[in-house]
Amino acid sequence: MNVHxxxxxxxxxxxxxxxxxxxxxxxFVIKDQEANRKFFEEILGIPLAATWCEVAYNASVKRDxxxxxxxxxxxxxxxxxxxxxxxxxxxxxxxxxxxEMGQHFSMKVTPKAYDELAxxxxxxxxxxxxxxxGYCKSxxxxxxxxxxxxxxxxxxxxEQINAMRLxxxxxxxxxxxxxxxxxxxxxxxxxxx
Numbered sequence: 001m002n003v004h005x006x007x008x009x010x011x012x013x014x015x016x017x018x019x020x021x022x023x024x025x026x027x028f029v030i031k032d033q034e035a036n037r038k039f040f041e042e043i044l045g046i047p048l049a050a051t052w053c054e055v056a057y058n059a060s061v062k063r064d065x066x067x068x069x070x071x072x073x074x075x076x077x078x079x080x081x082x083x084x085x086x087x088x089x090x091x092x093x094x095x096x097x098x099x100e101m102g103q104h105f106s107m108k109v110t111p112k113a114y115d116e117l118a119x120x121x122x123x124x125x126x127x128x129x130x131x132x133x134g135y136c137k138s139x140x141x142x143x144x145x146x147x148x149x150x151x152x153x154x155x156x157x158x159e160q161i162n163a164m165r166l167x168x169x170x171x172x173x174x175x176x177x178x179x180x181x182x183x184x185x186x187x188x189x190x191x192x193x
Contacts, residue, residue, distance in 0.1 A: 025071060026105055027081040028147050029095045033068055035144040036082055040072050043124040044117065044149075046080070049073045058090070065090050074107065096147070104148030106138065114139065114153045134185050135161045 030036050040046045050071040058065045066086035071079040085091045096103065109117065114137075121128045121141045129140040135158065139151045155161060165172075172184055 022076050023074075023078040025079040025081040027069075027083060028145070029091065030082045030084055030143070030145045030147075031091055031095070032144065033070060033082065033084040036084075037070070039126070039143050040080070043120055043126060045120060046072045049079065058094075061090055061093050080105075095145075099146040099148060100142065104140070104150050106150035106152050109151045109153060111153050114151060117151050135165075 037048055041048055048070055052069040052071075053067075054069065055064055055066045057063070067090075068084045068086075070082045070084075072081075073079050083094075085094070118128070118130070118139055121139065127140070127142045131138050131140070134155065136152045136154050138153075141149050141151075143149065168184075
């Protein structure tokens, strides 16, 4: 899905003169760096690229904390990043409270990588679910900390789909917020108009 296209006339907000170039990293708090490394490197095949060991003041817990920050690279130069804290009380204070309840991030992959990931995840006995959304097809899994990951391939006609959604993104949002909760994903839900 191309979310970088800017709506032409519907928004009254002046867009940033230059959109962010890419995601630099998306960071998560985890309990066990080694269990996480095994999942990302050995199961998913995404190698560890950097480990930073630091001590810094954290305003949330109001003291200096020791932590280990790891990075796993993505092809566009971005990365997935993970924090493990030396003290369990800091982990408890800063961890995601319910990562299994729907929060997730999605990474676009090639069809070849999609098939390989499906085999790797199922072969490891990790959580696995596949969904065809119409505009994309996705594999869902979860890390040892319960963080949901989605790997996605776009539909063959993704450019047409993106153009359609760009034209009606504001009106569809307004419709839904006003209480009309009918689906507009006709590929997934059939003709609902």
